[in-house]
Amino acid sequence: MRRVQVLLPFPGEGLFDYRVPEAVVPGQIVRVPFGRGAKLGIVWSLEADPSVPDERIKAVEAVWQGLPPLAAADRELLEFTAHYYLAPLGEVVAAMLPPALRRRKREPRTAKPDAGGSTMTVGLLPELTPGQRAALEAVPREGFSVTLLHGITGSGKTEVYLRLIADCLARGRQALLLVPEIGLTPQLTERVRARFSSARIVCLHSDAPASERSAAFVAALRGEVDIVLGTRLAVFAPFVRLGLVVVDEEHDPSYKQFEGVPYSARDLAVWRARRWNVPIVLGSATPSLESWAACEAGRYRRVALSARPSGQPLPTIELIDTTQTSAEEGVSEPLARAIEETLGRGEQALVFLNRRGYAPVVRCGHCGWVSRCPNCSVNLVFHRDDGRMHCHHCGHRETPPRACPECGALDLRPIGRGTQRLEERLQALFPQARIARIDRDAVKTLPQWETLLEEVRAGQYDLLVGTQMMAKGHDFPSLTLVGVIGADAGLYAAEVRATERMFQQLMQVAGRAGRAGAPGRVLIQTEFSQHPLFRELAAHDYAAFAGRTLAERRALRLPPFAFQALLRADDEALEPALAFLEEARSAARSLAASEAWPIRVFDPVPMRLVRLARRERAQLLVEGDHRPALHAFLERWAGALRELPHPRSLRWRLEVDPLET
Incomplete structure (x- = not known):
């Protein structure tokens, strides 16, 4: 018997010595005794500590011979992640191995032989615009390169992704396609499956059933998939013949993992493409300033998509100066009039407010007491649905007091507005409108989200009230008007990336309007209509915003210049x-x-x-x-x-x- 080091999904380095009764290779999946139970691990090294006596070294329980060893490039990805993010290797491998697979006591059965994927599609492909054709020609098919696909909202970036994936599959290679949000995954999965009807496709995200995620990992490890599509955790999916990496909405902060190992899936995707020596495409209408600066420095190539395939122009963006125009319950008269005209034409409107709940705080009108979370340094948000006050950070909930806890006064009022209060106001203004509120309180599960999106596309709602869930990646043909309330929040935030995220969010939500047929219109309520950010937004000029903001960051030695x-x-x-x-x-x-x-x-x-x-x-x-x-x-x-x-x-x-x- 020989001794090897096994890497376990463990809250630490996770490397332990074991004896194996047969020949194994690095990357082999094994099940080993650990404590009172057993764990799934990966043979990491054939070298072990010779100073430990043999009688103290346990033997592995089973070598899963039906699974191929993890490729060297994938093991290097784990090592790089641990090294760069200064994280224990055991915690990194825990991010790769699905929990359901780790709990299995028996090796997954060998899959039936598969004839392989196909790039054949049913029906005619959409005709490419000159911009899409130029983008396809600009992306190399072999060798490492990073292409930033800067396409305006609705410019057909997804079609470019699909054509690149088709080329990749035609060469017998695999593709990795990352999206930032689970909510975008079903929509894109549907398009990918429709395009590649015979391809073997797996979807990896945290909301997937445990058994499905485990089966997807095993299939990928065996090389039995052509396309892996998923959120940030899919960056760790194993590959045997990776040929292309695509990161959609590359600017999105959801690619950053905040719990456990704090990795960036976008950055790891770039490293992975470099290690596999394959091209990677980063797509966005509002690229991160890090990627924009990399293009300016010549490390990335930038390709622009500046027109929509339908020929539809970008929506007009108008600013409503709320220092000159009052906004009753948050809705100004110009916005209310625009909504009425839109509904009168039988079109849909979206009112965007990135604050859920009914009111951000309950306040005493006599002494000024405000509702505070007992566990966090934030206000409790009043929710009309259950009549309770919620903490959106720790989950604490309580019923509002009948009288002020400080002075005993009965003058307690909900102050400010969230999506629930905005929905109530809009229902009062437009009593005949069918209104859907779309936020984390109204939509709690992925099936609910999929159903609601289909209902919106089918025209079952006239007026939408939404948070950032509605800001990106969705295509509603009848939506022609977007109104934005509370747009100034990012200007007050004491965070270096606040204005960048604000601009990205506003441009993304503006892009939901007028994507098919009728022209789109966007109304933004703001107290700072002369701010350069709003002027650049109204002109759809991301390049001007990026240039100005990068100049400020360079002068202050802030990221990406530090x-x-x-x-x-x-x-x-x-x-x-x-x-x-x-x-x-x-x-x-x-x-x-x-x-x-x-x-x-x-x-x-x-x-x-x-x-x-x-x-x-x-x-x-x-x-x-x-x-x-x-x-x-x-x-x-x-x-x-x-x-x-x-x-x-x-x-x-x-x-x-x-x-x-």
């Missing part, structure tokens, strides 16, 4: 968290000085949402102008952090390339 890492700490009280970060700052400055690393270490500060689920949180930012230097520093610093004393109740995490600082 590279960052964020150390977060939380405890039952704020003082231990800040004390730990003070020690971490001292260690960081000493380390940077000793090695002459050009690293900037900032002071520890409480996080903006300082209290979350009864934990007090603080953070410490470090940054540098060069990624290799910063990462070399972080590797040493992470080791020093593990040696710092701290209370058992304190938790800390180091995040590389944070999206929120």
Whole structure:
């Protein structure tokens, strides 16, 4: 018997020595005894620690010979993820292996032979526009390259993806197609299946049934799939002949994993394409500034799609200055009139407000008391549906008090507006309209979401009230008017990417209007109609916005012209968290000085949402102008952090390339 190292999905490094009774190779799937049970693991190395006596080394329970070993490139992806994001390797492999597969006690049965996929389609393909044809010609078919497909909303980016995938499958290769949201997956899956009727397609996302996700992983490991389509976790799907990677809506923050290993699926997709030496396409109407800057620097190529296949023009964007025009219950007279005209023509309208619930806070009109979450440093949001106040962070719920807890007054009122209150106002203004509210409270499951989308497309609703769920990727032929309420929120946010996300969101939601037939119109209510962001938005000029914002970031040495890492700490009280970060700052400055690393270490500060689920949180930012230097520093610093004393109740995490600082 020989000894090997096995990597287990474990909250740590996850490498353990075992004995195997037969020849195995790195990447082999095995089941091993662990504690009182057993775990599924991957043979990681044929080298083991020779100092441990044989009698202390357990033997594997089973070698799953029916599954091929994980490819070297896929094992390297796990190693790179652990190295770059400073995460334990065992936690990274846990992100790859589906939970249902890990729980299996027996090896999955060998699949029946499959004749393979096909790129044959039924019916005629849509005619390409000159822009789509140019985009197809610009994307190399072999070798590593990154192409940013910057296409206006409705410009036919998906058709370009499908043609590229067809070329890939025709060469006997596999394709990986990533989307940011589960809600977009069924719609795109339907189009992909319709185009490639005989192709073997699997869909990977967190809402998929456990058995389905496990079967999809096994099929991919066996090379029995042609297309893997999914959300961020699909970036870890195994491949044997990968030929193309596509990341749709590449700017979307949903590609960032915030729990567990804090990886970026978009960035890992680029690394993966480089490792496999295949092309990758990043598509968006509003690209991330990181990708835009990479094009400016010549690392990525940018291809523009500036026209819609139907010839339909982009919707006109008009600003309603709410400093000059009052908005009763959030709806101004010009917006109400536009909705009435739209409904009168038998067309659909969408009113966008990215705040769910009925009112953001319940307030006492006598002493000013406001409803606060007992667990988090946020207000409780009043929900009309169940008559309770909700915390949208920890899930706490309670019934509103009859009298003010501070002064006993009965003058308690819901203040502000969310989608529920907006729905109520619109129903009062348009009593005959069939209204659908689309937010996380009204749509809780994927089947509900799919049904609602079909009903909207079938014209069963006249007026939609929606949050960011409606902002991207959806095509409603009868929708011609979009009204935006609360558009100024991003201008007040103390976050470096706030205006970027605001512009992206507004342009994406504006793109829902006028995608087929009648021209589209967008009305945005704002107190800052002269702000350059709104002027660029009204002109549909993302390039101007990106150029101006990148100039500001370059002057201030902010991402993408600086590279960052964020150390977060939380405890039952704020003082231990800040004390730990003070020690971490001292260690960081000493380390940077000793090695002459050009690293900037900032002071520890409480996080903006300082209290979350009864934990007090603080953070410490470090940054540098060069990624290799910063990462070399972080590797040493992470080791020093593990040696710092701290209370058992304190938790800390180091995040590389944070999206929120």
